[in-house]
Amino acid sequence: MSGDFRRAESGTELLARLEGRSSLKDIEPFLFADEGSPIHGDILEFHGPEGTGKTEMLYHLTARCILPKSEGGLEVEVLFIDTDYHFDMLRLVTILEHRLSQSTEDIIKHCLGRFFLVNCSSSNQLLITLYSLETMFCSHPSLCLFILDSLSAFYWIDRGNGGESVNLQEVTLKKCSKFMEKLVKEYHLVLFATTQTIMQKSSNSTERSSSLKLSCEEVDIDYRPYLCKSWQQMVNHRIFFSRHDNSGSSNQMFSIVSCHLKSNNIIKRLFSIRENGVHFC
């Protein structure tokens, strides 16, 4: 609440803000090029076309967070903002059932008690919801993971509403990005956001090489940035998802290319999706 900074923080709120968040650095070491990622305040972007496993990866991370420590989880709470009614609760429950050693209804409900879902229907509603979620971050010190699926859902509608001016088209998303950055830094969260590849591969090769300034050996990434600059600049890690042509086996494989934007480390990994979720090879 930007206008309330003169209001004194109570002791519990201060503690909740500074100390309560547990570290998420073991959440999925396969996803990151650097050791000890992600740290508090990191912002990660999953980018890829349809059917490449981005939402499955989010279920994988969510399950890892909400499972109890005895079953290999981190026992932290997760906030999931779903902008296009994409989230499938039944799939999350299937993944949890496969990962628990004994999957009773009570344990599943207990795990799901650590999961919060918010649906947004427009970028204005997303902005207003983010403002009102600030109290939730204050009052839930074990809420460490913040997921947004997906940030680009309102792109065409905002472009249509904004008319000719690019600034007007992007203004709400810019405000959302800035406020999310503030929330993540202030409350020591980790933000995972997905963006969809909705633009065609750029046929102009000079444009492509300038948009992706990293040197990748044989990696060919179909990336054309289209969201506002403030979002592109605040991302620490960008992970590109794509299908992997596996002519040998019948199992569909997917690949991720994980780029740490500050240190320029890049790794590539393969994974497949099974009944119990994502499985790295």
Place this chain on the structure above:
Amino acid sequence: MGVLRVGLCPALTQEMIQLLRGIGIKTVVDLVSADLEEVSRKCSLSYKALVAVRRVLLVQFSSFPFNGADLYEELKTSTAILATGIASLDKLLDSGLYTGEVTEITGPPASGKTQVCLCTAASVAYSLGQSVLYIDSTGGLTASRLLQLLQARTEDEEEQKVFRVLPGDPKPCFQGLVGLSLPLLIGAGALQRIHVVRVFDIFQMLDAFQDLRGSISQQATNASGPVKIVVVDSVSAVVSPLLGGQHSEGLALMMQLARELKTLARELGIAVLVTNHVTRERESGKLRPALGRSWSFVPSTRVFLEAREGPGAPAGCRVASLTKSPRQPTGIQEVMEIGSCGTPEQNSSLEGSKS
């Protein structure tokens, strides 16, 4: 959401709105994102009053977070699976169409998409006794074909079923049916549960959805019961004319339609079945669903239909492949007979799958 008005919140008075407008705060979003200290200084309004108004606006317009456990409880009771009536397609879809999701059938022309839609409508209206909203933008629906599908279904079960045609129902085309055979009457009863809307452009389609919401929110009781499935044949017929060209308004309209379909599915607990046509990829020449990349994120399940190639292939035979699914592995295929959906041979396998 939108412009600040007097009725939004008790503390928001007309003078407050005028003062705020004076410093450029006109909409709810402007007020909520403004620095209230500065606003109270510039407008000489009470800081406490502004904070109170902001709090009320946030509660009113933001979306409420749901706890996973509550959501799961609700889903367990409200999710239904609607059988399409074609046994092999039901196997592909993991027993049928799930409510709360959008399922898409794509394929080249004459691959059987409209037949699948008709068969699904017949199956839901007759076997499940639920209402169907059928939005037809191609003119592919004929009541005689629907009646044929329904009759074929009833021939096996005429002993057990009680016919549900209510006297005095305002359907002039069925007045002449009194005194006809029992299967025809039962078929007519199920036909009344299928509401057909013919649309020719996207605005008419959006209007049809508005009418559906209106009738559900008023809880208009009709003899047919609540609508459980919306069939849109086809969505590409109304959207393709809008795409292409320099401006992106067509894409914005398409995404609004997509949002409307998904919201209907989730909020009203309805299954949505849409059809789409195919285009060829530029580089590889492979077939892929039309309407582009942005649309590809909208359906949660996609089935691709094509005719079976090769000599000796029976005429009504189609191969359905699952290209996107939230719960089954993609790439599985099933063979189906579209001409005969609803005939006694098909019915005997239906009997087995229904139990």
